[in-house]
Amino acid sequence: MKEHVNHIPSYNLIIKILVALLFFTFINTVTSTEQFGTLAIVLSLVYAVVKSFLVLSYYMHLKYESRFMQYMVTGVFVLFTLVIFITFIDYSFR
Amino acid sequence: MFEGASNLAAGVDKAFDFIFYISAFFIIGITGFMVFILFKFARKRHKQPQQFRGSVKLEVLWTLIPTIIALLMFYYGWQGFKPMREVPKGAMEVNAIGRMWEWEFDYGNGKRSKELVLPVNRNVKLNLISEDVNHSLAIPAFRVKEDVVPGYKNYLWFKPTKLGDYDIYCTEYCGLNHSGMLSKAKILDSAAYNQWLAELKVTKVLPSSEGLALMKKNNCLSCHSMSGAKVVGPPLNGIFGKKSLVVTSSGEKEITIDEAYLKRSILSPNDEVVKGFPAVMQSYKGVVSDEDIQKMVDYLKAQDAE
Amino acid sequence: MSNTAHHAAHGIDRDSGKMGMWLFLFTEMFLFGGLFLVYAVMRSQYPKEFHEGSLELNVFIGTLNSVILLISSATMAASLTAIQKNDKKMALRLVLTTLILAITFMVFKGYEWNHKLELHLYPGSEVMRNLAKGEIMFFGLYFMMTGLHALHIIIGCTLLTIVAIKIKKESINSQNFLLLENSSLYWHLVDLVWIFLFPLLYLIS
Amino acid sequence: MDNVTTPSQENYLNHKTGLWSWLTTTDHKRIGLMYLYAIVIFFLSAAVLGLMMKVEKMVPGQTIMTAQTYNAMFTLHGIIMIFIVVVPGLSAVFGNFFLPILIGAKDVKFPKLNLLSFYVYIAGAILGLFSQFAGGHSPDTGWTFYVPYSTTASSNVVLALTAAFVLGFSSILTGLNFIVTIHKMRAPGMTWFRMPLFPWSLYATAWIQVLATPVIGITLLMVIAERVLHIGFFDPALGGDPVLYQHLFWIYSHPAVYVMILPAMGIVSEIFPTFSQKPIFGYGAIVVSSLAIALVGYFVWGHHMFTSGISYWSRWFFSFLTFIVAVPSAIKVFNWVSTMYGGSVDMKPPLLYAISFIFLFMIGGFTGLTLGSLAPNIQLHDTDFVVAHFHYIIFGGMGFAFFAAMHYWYPKIYGVMYSDRWAYIGWGVLFTGFNILYFPMFILGIQGMPRRYFDYLPEFKTTQMISSIGAVILFTGLIIMISNLIYHRRRGAIAPQNPWHGVTLEWMIPSPPPHENFDEVPTITEEPYTFHNPVTK
Numbered sequence A: 001m002k003e004h005v006n007h008i009p010s011y012n013l014i015i016k017i018l019v020a021l022l023f024f025t026f027i028n029t030v031t032s033t034e035q036f037g038t039l040a041i042v043l044s045l046v047y048a049v050v051k052s053f054l055v056l057s058y059y060m061h062l063k064y065e066s067r068f069m070q071y072m073v074t075g076v077f078v079l080f081t082l083v084i085f086i087t088f089i090d091y092s093f094r
Numbered sequence B: 001m002f003e004g005a006s007n008l009a010a011g012v013d014k015a016f017d018f019i020f021y022i023s024a025f026f027i028i029g030i031t032g033f034m035v036f037i038l039f040k041f042a043r044k045r046h047k048q049p050q051q052f053r054g055s056v057k058l059e060v061l062w063t064l065i066p067t068i069i070a071l072l073m074f075y076y077g078w079q080g081f082k083p084m085r086e087v088p089k090g091a092m093e094v095n096a097i098g099r100m101w102e103w104e105f106d107y108g109n110g111k112r113s114k115e116l117v118l119p120v121n122r123n124v125k126l127n128l129i130s131e132d133v134n135h136s137l138a139i140p141a142f143r144v145k146e147d148v149v150p151g152y153k154n155y156l157w158f159k160p161t162k163l164g165d166y167d168i169y170c171t172e173y174c175g176l177n178h179s180g181m182l183s184k185a186k187i188l189d190s191a192a193y194n195q196w197l198a199e200l201k202v203t204k205v206l207p208s209s210e211g212l213a214l215m216k217k218n219n220c221l222s223c224h225s226m227s228g229a230k231v232v233g234p235p236l237n238g239i240f241g242k243k244s245l246v247v248t249s250s251g252e253k254e255i256t257i258d259e260a261y262l263k264r265s266i267l268s269p270n271d272e273v274v275k276g277f278p279a280v281m282q283s284y285k286g287v288v289s290d291e292d293i294q295k296m297v298d299y300l301k302a303q304d305a306e
Numbered sequence C: 001m002s003n004t005a006h007h008a009a010h011g012i013d014r015d016s017g018k019m020g021m022w023l024f025l026f027t028e029m030f031l032f033g034g035l036f037l038v039y040a041v042m043r044s045q046y047p048k049e050f051h052e053g054s055l056e057l058n059v060f061i062g063t064l065n066s067v068i069l070l071i072s073s074a075t076m077a078a079s080l081t082a083i084q085k086n087d088k089k090m091a092l093r094l095v096l097t098t099l100i101l102a103i104t105f106m107v108f109k110g111y112e113w114n115h116k117l118e119l120h121l122y123p124g125s126e127v128m129r130n131l132a133k134g135e136i137m138f139f140g141l142y143f144m145m146t147g148l149h150a151l152h153i154i155i156g157c158t159l160l161t162i163v164a165i166k167i168k169k170e171s172i173n174s175q176n177f178l179l180l181e182n183s184s185l186y187w188h189l190v191d192l193v194w195i196f197l198f199p200l201l202y203l204i205s
Numbered sequence D: 001m002d003n004v005t006t007p008s009q010e011n012y013l014n015h016k017t018g019l020w021s022w023l024t025t026t027d028h029k030r031i032g033l034m035y036l037y038a039i040v041i042f043f044l045s046a047a048v049l050g051l052m053m054k055v056e057k058m059v060p061g062q063t064i065m066t067a068q069t070y071n072a073m074f075t076l077h078g079i080i081m082i083f084i085v086v087v088p089g090l091s092a093v094f095g096n097f098f099l100p101i102l103i104g105a106k107d108v109k110f111p112k113l114n115l116l117s118f119y120v121y122i123a124g125a126i127l128g129l130f131s132q133f134a135g136g137h138s139p140d141t142g143w144t145f146y147v148p149y150s151t152t153a154s155s156n157v158v159l160a161l162t163a164a165f166v167l168g169f170s171s172i173l174t175g176l177n178f179i180v181t182i183h184k185m186r187a188p189g190m191t192w193f194r195m196p197l198f199p200w201s202l203y204a205t206a207w208i209q210v211l212a213t214p215v216i217g218i219t220l221l222m223v224i225a226e227r228v229l230h231i232g233f234f235d236p237a238l239g240g241d242p243v244l245y246q247h248l249f250w251i252y253s254h255p256a257v258y259v260m261i262l263p264a265m266g267i268v269s270e271i272f273p274t275f276s277q278k279p280i281f282g283y284g285a286i287v288v289s290s291l292a293i294a295l296v297g298y299f300v301w302g303h304h305m306f307t308s309g310i311s312y313w314s315r316w317f318f319s320f321l322t323f324i325v326a327v328p329s330a331i332k333v334f335n336w337v338s339t340m341y342g343g344s345v346d347m348k349p350p351l352l353y354a355i356s357f358i359f360l361f362m363i364g365g366f367t368g369l370t371l372g373s374l375a376p377n378i379q380l381h382d383t384d385f386v387v388a389h390f391h392y393i394i395f396g397g398m399g400f401a402f403f404a405a406m407h408y409w410y411p412k413i414y415g416v417m418y419s420d421r422w423a424y425i426g427w428g429v430l431f432t433g434f435n436i437l438y439f440p441m442f443i444l445g446i447q448g449m450p451r452r453y454f455d456y457l458p459e460f461k462t463t464q465m466i467s468s469i470g471a472v473i474l475f476t477g478l479i480i481m482i483s484n485l486i487y488h489r490r491r492g493a494i495a496p497q498n499p500w501h502g503v504t505l506e507w508m509i510p511s512p513p514p515h516e517n518f519d520e521v522p523t524i525t526e527e528p529y530t531f532h533n534p535v536t537k
């Protein structure tokens, strides 16, 4: 196991991320109050995914974590998506 | 498998036999080979264990061959299953109703029967309706089985090909008397069938099914059946107006079941206990509103005595 | 997981402690994942009723709470930076800010729930029983999901309190801050869940 | 090498004594043993329930119990066997005891968490038993808790559900602990591919425990919410969906069956090389197939629901994947058999059990394929055929692997030997009884005999009778086997350090192992299962 340098995210970075997160939250409320139809749900999910990506990489330090952890977290999300997808093989073809 | 009596049997049996023979081959083969090894390479006889660690060729071989066999098995199973979901046009429809713990078959126009009577060689579609919990309608001789799920529109179809009586089971666990939820499928020739249908009495549809819903909701049916079966408590179908022997604190007496008695039985069941039953029913005073009790009693009153 | 710090004394290195925490977070993801699965299925069955149901929710409070949680996530992340920079005071202050924000979140949540109760909108109520089936489902999910989330916030608050005390006592310091790190991971997860809950419950028009 | 440990030497058993030292221990070996005793006791009590069900079914009609009791009985039997015995089973007992030793570590990574998960387990188990006896009816839903019955039944379902929830939590903690342990605690030189196969199988198992168990947790919580708070997730009257429950339940419970069998496969993978004095055949293939089973096993849950009205394509998909997941099992079977080929095979009791494992697992596996096939499933679903399938694969597979492990590691755990002669006799009776008990159930199932039936039609009389007699023989066999082990615990001859001439790390330390396993941490320099001078005396 190699010693990796311990990254400490600066206050500055933390605030930048916070601004981005708040920004997406704000847009989200806007795009869903207007009549965006089914697009609204898609957009909401896209924003949520972007936001969670930010939180995971910076606040939860995944960016500085080992490759293995990054794969694992991605894997878990992929696994969950697959489960939903497979369940819908049932529900969409009823 | 044992002899089938519907058009679907052949497909099921073919897939089953295919898997069965292959399995038998592998099980006997591998076991035989193991026994051979135990004999040939027993420590008594074979003192120099060879130290090889594997063979890529063999690994590939025994990945590929089982994959192919498995896919073949899948294919036969699928082929046998495919027709089961394709109901031919013009199949006659019967509603199969499952409730704790009986089957009822509704031929339309108020004609209901506890047994499934069908003409031979005609396609039938059974619409599966549950009035309470999950059940499953199974007729092994026809190789059919589908769950009867409340709120679901499930169905099954088949074409009976042989005259005779066949067992119907409930195969989804549905509570106390699950194993008693049996019936028969009677396959007649069409003349006999038509005559049977013509003679089938029209049962009046019960007025307040709200009462029944309440009884389910309050779990009355976990102790009482509406089919005449003795469960924990006495069956409640058609009891209104009948005579009943009850045990009170001052001894046994015979009463006629009237509205007042029904209410007393729900509010203070242990004052008059039906003879032959344990006094385990709890009072529903304060548990169920008077209004609801009235509805249940009305329902019990309206039940047709059979 | 609250005793990971204790293990630290016995040589639980930071890497292992964090890995254990991540594995635990995976289980949390699947715990909520089950609910999201139910949500997805039910939404596909009753799109209209879900829309109707979500109109009943207070978007303003929802948004406000989102903002609060995001900020609290930032302060938590910052406190981890602070402790690593050996700024004990700052770290403590940031953890306490997080705690206060968490409590504020709960107050708003409580207000929102209370409002629902006043309208007799709760599972099993008469009003609820007379709604359309899909709406009953929507509110059922709403209560279950936000309820479970709130439970996590409460657990988080307890954790934060312990962390604050330990920073104060300097048993969490710039050399040994695994508990703070793991608590902040936990806190971010709670935030992460809300990032999905908020649009799905409040914003689906 | 065969230096005999004198009992006076300090080891984990006499390192500290007294009940308190056991109850508060963080030694993985002691925790493993405590699990062993708890699990054996629960196994025996649930097994007695199984026996009683068989006695009830000896002849048609009511004999020794009412339908109500019968239903409560198979529910309790199922809950104990699945959640309390076989899911934790091998990993909690032998995993705890041998995982650290096999990878050359002094303990698991989080020893206190390990103890905590033991107590969580005990709490869950007690809650489960309590649900049977607390006022009201005992739960009678079956271990699957299908809604809407489980949400309307008047019995103590909530307690039983909570029990399963708590037990799941314990299982998660164990899994988590093992993953970190395997990642961080391997001895120097022990690369991933120098790790023996039992730790590998535990690794795959642990991932399933971590990633699948929470799903059952939330599902059971939803059922509890439905019963207590009247939220109608699954109640059609409130817009819910009963089949959705089945999806959620099996998303966990299918992977759970691999939680049961994977460690069993790991154990026999240890036994075959030792008793053949020959390296395992196809080490890499066995590792990969374990991981493949864990991964693909996640996606086949729907094969339990083929008749519940799921869509056509859903059935197609699940059946297809079910056949795919059988292939890695096939690979393992071929590799085990090939391991013995060319070896110097010594038919000691552990090997006998391992071989019976292959035989019974094949029968269970192939009948699983029959069930996974769409058309036959329609005929066989929820019949005694399914009951026979899973008893063959759980009891015949996992159970026999448990017995194999017991006989294999007994000398290591206790430092004494059992009687080979009685072990053979016990095996003979057990194996015969087992087949007489469960094989007829395949036939019953094919003829249509449904499961969870208190009573049956007269046409099944003879077959039921034969099967019940099998249960009694099996019972006798178990008693012989267990008595042999218990009897020699105090009176057995002192065991050498390495009675079977194994080459994995547990045989390099004294029997019983010292408190901290290794005096100095070993360094690993070669592949596992390397027999430099095979001993074939």
Ligand code: HEA
Residues within 6 Å of the ligand: B026, B030, B065, B066, B067, B069, B070, D144, D257, D258, D260, D261, D303, D304, D305, D322, D323, D325, D326, D327, D329, D330, D331, D333, D361, D362, D364, D365, D366, D367, D368, D369, D371, D372, D373, D377, D380, D381, D382, D386, D389, D390, D393, D394, D397, D398
């Ligand atoms: C340890 C537990 C365990 C294991 C490992 C398995 C393994 C398998 N199971 Fe089983 N199963 C259960 C425990 C288990 N099962 C339980 C408890 C139930 C009932 C639950 C309930 O309803 O209460 C159940 C029910 C069950 C059903 C649902 C039946 C129904 O209710 O309708 C199905 C259907 O597909 C199934 C299939 C399989 C298959 C295909 C495998 C496969 O993984 C088997 C693979 C093994 C082999 C194939 C044998 C070895 C291979 C060879 C010798 C090589 C040759 C191979 C080929 C040519 C392919 N199982």
Ligand code: HEA
Residues within 6 Å of the ligand: D044, D045, D047, D048, D050, D051, D053, D054, D074, D075, D077, D078, D079, D081, D082, D085, D086, D141, D142, D143, D144, D387, D391, D394, D395, D399, D437, D450, D451, D452, D453, D454, D471, D474, D475, D478, D479, D482
């Ligand atoms: C590990 C899993 C496991 C094991 C080992 C067993 C073991 C046995 N089971 Fe199993 N069984 C299940 C798991 C298991 N079962 C599950 C999950 C179900 C499904 C439940 C459901 O439908 O929800 C089930 C269902 C089930 C049924 C179906 C009920 C029905 O559908 O109607 C039956 C019926 O015969 C049965 C019988 C038996 C028998 C006779 C044994 C025998 O093998 C037991 C042998 C042992 C003994 C006979 C006793 C040994 C005792 C001693 C050695 C000494 C005792 C001394 C003291 C306690 C002091 N079981």
Ligand code: CUA
Residues within 6 Å of the ligand: B098, B099, B100, B101, B134, B135, B136, B170, B171, B172, B173, B174, B175, B178, B179, B181
């Ligand atoms: Cu109806 Cu079982």
Ligand SMILES: [Cu+2]
Residues within 6 Å of the ligand: D253, D254, D257, D300, D301, D303, D304
């Ligand atoms: Cu399965």
